[in-house]
Amino acid sequence: MVIILAIALAFVAWQGWQRFENQQQRLDEVAQQAEDSASQQTVNNLESRLDSGEAERDEALQSALSDLRSEFESYRSNVDETLGQVLDQLSQEQDTDEREWLHAEAAYLLRLANQRLQFEGDVEGAAALLRTADARLADADNPALIPVREAIANELAALDAVAQVDRTGLYLALNAQQERISELRLSQEIEERAVTSGIEEPPTGTFQRQLARFGEELKDLVVVRHHDEALEALITPEQESYLRQSLRLVLEQSQLALLNEEPELYEASIDQALQLLNDYYDTSREETQSVITRLQELQQAQVKPELPDISGSQQELARFIENRHETRDQSGGDA
Incomplete structure (x- = not known):
């Protein structure tokens, strides 16, 4: 009986335990269902809130983008307008700078033309520079430059005159006369004097000292006497060589004076050569008279012509540039 009773109790306990587990399992399922339902509701609520927030955010973003587009369009319009004004101003300044460069270049050319004429006597070079300067002023296309261009035209006419x-021709002509002499x-009629030459060796030194020494030697070597009848020439070959060399040096001096544009020295040198020819050469011969005539013609040549003043155009342009700068400064100050 005890055993049977124990078995019955065990069976009853086991049955109770089974029912308890079944109830616990149901409670777990109910709890799980409730939890799942709550979670789903929460998720749904969250999704709903997220959808609502995203919609609001999209709306705010679209509004912000719309405002940004409007502001950007306005900004771009202002930038385009400002850029247009800047480009116009730069264009005007570029045109102004180009004219300023033309004025400065013309002023430099005019100054160079004056220097070429004054220091080198280059008439053709000065005229070419004036024409180039006038072309630069023509490119500037400014009616206010008419007085400057008028002065240039007058100076070109003066240079042409x-x-x-x-x-080169005069130099070669003097050289040809040396060959003929x-x-x-x-x-x-030259008679030797009983004196001994004091020159033991060819003279050295500057050209003027050589020429003076030759003159003194000639005075010591020869004397001119007039006779009714022609006398035999008694001058020695050495004395004749000194005489011819002296005349050659005189003509070379005239050539140097020609190249250096020294009209006084040029005329004086040829005059001295003529004096030597008349004093010591046979002027009755036709070839001697031909040389004398040709030297007299060369003596009348204009070695250094009178040059005109071409500084007027340079002064006119300088005044124009100065007035232009003063006007610009005043305009800037008023602004």
Whole structure:
């Protein structure tokens, strides 16, 4: 009975335990269902809130984007307008700078033309520079520059009127006369004086000292006497060589004076050569008279023509540039 009773109790306990587990399992399922239901509700609520927040955010974003587009369009319009004004101003300043460069270049060319004429006597070079400067002013296309261009035109006319000096031709003509003089005969009325030459060796030094020494030697070597009848020439070959060399040096001095544009020295040198020809050469011969005539013609040549003043255009342009700067400064101050 005890055993049977124990078995019955065990069976009853086991049955109770099974029912308890079943109830616990149901409670868990109910709790799980409730929890799942609550979670789903929470999720739904969250999704709903998220959807609502996203919609609000999208609306706010669209509104912000719309405002930004409006502001950007306004900003771009202002930038375009400002940029247009800046470009217009830069264009005007560029045009102004180009004209300023033309004025400065013309002023430099005019100054260079004056220097070329004053220091070098280059008439053609000065005229070419004036024409180039006038072309630059023409490119500036400013009616206020008419007085400057008028002054340039007058100066070009003055340069065209300057007599052209053929220095190369004159130099070669004097050289040709030297060759002819070397073949001329000395006068037969020259008589040797009983003196001994003091020159033991060819003279050295500057050209003027050589020429003066030759003159002194000639005075010591020869004397001119007039006779009714021609006398035999008694001058020695050494004395004749000194005489011809002296005349050659005189003509070379005239050539140097020609190249250096020294009209006084040029005329004086040729005059001295003529004096030597008349004093010591046979002037009765036709070839001697031909040389004398040609030297007299060369003596009348204009070695250094009178040059005009071409500084007027330079002064006019300087005044124009100065007035232009003063006007611009005043405009800037008023602004």
